[in-house]
Amino acid sequence: MTDTHPTSESIINDFASYVSPSKVAAYRQMGIDVVPGRREGVRVWDLDGERSWIDCRSAGGVFNLGHRPPRIIATLQQALDHLDIGDHILISQYRAALAKRLAELTPGDITYTVFGVGGGEAADVAIKLTRGYSGKAGITCVVGAYHGHTGLALAATDGFSGKFGPLAPGFRRVPFGNIEALAEAIDDDTAAVIVETIPATAGMLIPPPDYFPRVRQLCDETDVLLIIDEVQAGLGRTGRLWAIDEYEVVPDIMFLGKGMSAAIYPISATCYRPKLQAFFDADPFIHISTYGGADLGCVTCLAMLDQITEPGFLTHVQKMGQRFTGGLAALQKKHPGIISEVRQRGLMIGLDMANDMCGPLMVRAMGQHGVISVYAHLRPSTLQIMPPLIIKPEEVDEVLDALDVSLGEVAQSLGLS
Ligand SMILES: Cc1ncc(COP(=O)(O)O)c(C=O)c1O
Numbered sequence: 088m089t090d091t092h093p094t095s096e097s098i099i100n101d102f103a104s105y106v107s108p109s110k111v112a113a114y115r116q117m118g119i120d121v122v123p124g125r126r127e128g129v130r131v132w133d134l135d136g137e138r139s140w141i142d143c144r145s146a147g148g149v150f151n152l153g154h155r156p157p158r159i160i161a162t163l164q165q166a167l168d169h170l171d172i173g174d175h176i177l178i179s180q181y182r183a184a185l186a187k188r189l190a191e192l193t194p195g196d197i198t199y200t201v202f203g204v205g206g207g208e209a210a211d212v213a214i215k216l217t218r219g220y221s222g223k224a225g226i227t228c229v230v231g232a233y234h235g236h237t238g239l240a241l242a243a244t245d246g247f248s249g250k251f252g253p254l255a256p257g258f259r260r261v262p263f264g265n266i267e268a269l270a271e272a273i274d275d276d277t278a279a280v281i282v283e284t285i286p287a288t289a290g291m292l293i294p295p296p297d298y299f300p301r302v303r304q305l306c307d308e309t310d311v312l313l314i315i316d317e318v319q320a321g322l323g324r325t326g327r328l329w330a331i332d333e334y335e336v337v338p339d340i341m342f343l344g345k346g347m348s349a350a351i352y353p354i355s356a357t358c359y360r361p362k363l364q365a366f367f368d369a370d371p372f373i374h375i376s377t378y379g380g381a382d383l384g385c386v387t388c389l390a391m392l393d394q395i396t397e398p399g400f401l402t403h404v405q406k407m408g409q410r411f412t413g414g415l416a417a418l419q420k421k422h423p424g425i426i427s428e429v430r431q432r433g434l435m436i437g438l439d440m441a442n443d444m445c446g447p448l449m450v451r452a453m454g455q456h457g458v459i460s461v462y463a464h465l466r467p468s469t470l471q472i473m474p475p476l477i478i479k480p481e482e483v484d485e486v487l488d489a490l491d492v493s494l495g496e497v498a499q500s501l502g503l504s
Contacts, residue, residue: 095122095134118451119459126154129475129482131459141486143453143460145473147287147319148345152394153475159349162390166383173382175375181385185356188392193358194329195337201357202380206318206344207235209355210281212374213340214239216359217279217312219373220366224256225277227311229263231289231465234281234316243281246288246465264294266301273309279339280306281314284321284330287473290466291430291437299334312339312363318355319435322346323395323476326405326433333432339363347384349391354384395476404476407483408433411472414487422494424503427468436472438490441503443467448500452493458486 090097099120103111114120124134131154132139142150152159173179186200201216203209214226228234228243235241241248242255257276261268263286273280280302286292306313315338320330322343327333331341340363344355367373378384394400412431415438419426428439440446446462449470453460463469474486498504 098122098134117447118454128153128155129478130154138457140454140457140459141474141478141482141489143458143472143474143486145475146345146350148322148324148473149348149350151322151324151346151476152349152391153477154350156349156351156391156394156477158394159351159387159390163351163383163387166386170382170386172378172384175377175379175381176372179380179382179385181382181389182380185380185385185389185392188389189356189358192328192392192396193341194331196360197337197341197358198361199359199364200380201359201374201376202385203344203355203357203376204353204378205235205237205355206316206342207237207240208376208379209318209342209344209357210234210240210243210314210316211237212357213314213342213359214243214279214281215374216340216357216363216366217314220363221278221310221312223276223278225274225279226258227269227272227277227280228258228260229282229286229289230260231263231286231292232260232281232283232316233286233288233464234283234318263289263292264298266298266305269302270305273305273311277309277311279312279314281316283316283319285319285325285432285435287319287435287437287471288464290439290463290469291435291471293430293432296334299331299336303336303338306339314338314340314342317341318344319473320432322391323401323404324433324435324473326401326408328396328401330432330435347388347391349387352381352384352387353378354380354388356380400476404433407474407476407478407480410480410483411436411487414483415490418487418491418494421491422498422504425494425498425501430469434472434474434476434478437463438470438472439466440468440470440497441501444501445497445503446470448497449493452496453489456489456492458489 122134125132340359430437446467
């Protein structure tokens with residue numbers, strides 16, 4: 088029987104007993120052993136409703152529209168009166184409508200979409216598509232990349248795969264932002280280059296301004312396909328619809344996840360240019376995903392796209408980004424011993440600090456001061472700040488206040504002040 092009035096303690100005990108004792112131990116160590124209860128807008132409350140936090144993690148972009156976005160919920164509730172997930176093998180009015188909308192919104196002549204459930208699946212589709220289309224096997228990815236935990240995505244991801252070998256062969260790693268290293272790694276068997284526009288797990292890296300245009304040029308010259316991962320950076324996060332728009336580069340394939348769900352219905356997409364459609368000519372059923380592009384997910388995602396393409400939405404993201412820029416510059420002056428660099432595009436922010444102890448300690452301190460945040464998995468000196476895009480000016484100020492106090496405490500505890 089399900090306990091209808093569980094306490095935080097009993098839930099944490101059940102989680103430790105039936106989901107993961109080691110995760111519970113880790114949450115305790117980081118000071119985030121709380122059970123989320125009510126959630127709304129930028130905030131999450133604990134089960135007892137006594138404490139609340141501003142969510143500056145947004146699950147990497149899932150909560151772009153905040154928690155329980157009202158318009159999306161209303162759309163899904165209406166859809167539930169007449170829809171289900173649909174049969175993935177048949178034609179779908181909703182998959183057609185969403186794919187058409189994505190074709191209108193994605194860069195250049197990107198036209199077709201294969202739907203999935205999560206970002207890793209979308210990465211797998213992208214890699215399969217390039218290998219199938221080109222007949223080549225080589226995939227060049229970047230050091231510190233994160234594309235997910237499915238088979239091919241994992242082979243292109245750093246830091247999570249050490250114990251699962253052998254991984255899919257054919258993957259070669261080069262440093263992000265280094266065009267010479269990329270040029271050297273490409274050979275006659277290279278099918279594709281895969282790269283996040285802003286590698287988040289690597290520490291919110293921002294490349295030199297000419298990096299992506301040169302990657303595009305190199306791919307064109309060597310007949311290699313360019314796959315761009317916009318799972319975190321896409322859908323308005325940077326103040327542009329797509330982070331890659333900053334560089335005026337059209338990828339051959341762009342894949343999306345997280346924010347597509349509007350935190351309500353999981354869905355992901357691998358969008359590609361027309362020439363790649365040839366891959367599916369011989370067998371249109373060569374890739375299948377039962378829940379990928381479920382009708383209910385498509386309806387949810389269309390409502391999300393309506394919201395983020397409304398006049399003023401991206402301007403709001405830019406303004407909130409600028410408010411952070413100003414606030415963080417002031418904090419850098421106030422806490423020079425601990426902040427070493429701010430890497431930012433819109434509301435995708437990496438606060439680089441003096442050493443690797445800073446990230447975990449900041450996560451703990453920020454939690455105590457009412458903000459959920461995480462540090463970059465492969466660069467613990469970087470605190471990731473990714474609030475929901477609907478964050479208001481006074482909420483930005485709350486986050487900046489929490490950062491101020493937390494930076495002071497952590498700097499003092501590490502002797503950095
Ligand atoms: C940049 C990037 N790509 C791909 C993925 C994989 O997405 P998923 O966890 O939905 O498989 C993630 C997830 O964090 C991501 O951040």
